[in-house]
Amino acid sequence: MGEASDKRPKIDVDECTGCGLCIDVCEQEVLDLNDDIAVISKMDSCIGCGDCAEECPVESITME
Numbered sequence: 934m935g936e937a938s939d940k941r942p943k944i945d946v947d948e949c950t951g952c953g954l955c956i957d958v959c960e961q962e963v964l965d966l967n968d969d970i971a972v973i974s975k976m977d978s979c980i981g982c983g984d985c986a987e988e989c990p991v992e993s994i995t996m997e
C-alpha cells in the first residue's frame with residue numbers, strides 16, 4: 934500500500950470505464966460504483982495512499 938498523504942483522489946468520469954479495480958484495491962472502502970462510474974462515497978475514510986490511482990488502467994484517477 935502507498936503511504937498516507939494529504940492528497941485525495943479525483944475521478945475523471947469521462948474516462949472511467951467502470952471496471953471496479955480501484956474499488957477492489959482500496960482497503961478503506963472509500964470508493965463505490967454508481968451507474969458503472971466510480972464514485973467517492975466515503976472521502977472521510979480516505980488516507981491518501983494513491984493505490985486507487987495506481988490501479989486504474991485508464992488513468993482516470995488523479996491525486997490532488
Ligand code: SF4
Pocket residue numbers: 941942958959960961962963964978979980981982983984985986
Ligand atoms: S487514495 Fe487510498 S484510501 Fe483513498 S480512495 Fe484511493 S485507495 Fe482508497
Ligand code: SF4
Pocket residue numbers: 944948949950951952953954955956970971988989990991992993994
Ligand atoms: S479503476 Fe479507473 S476505470 Fe476502473 S472503475 Fe476505477 S476509476 Fe473507473
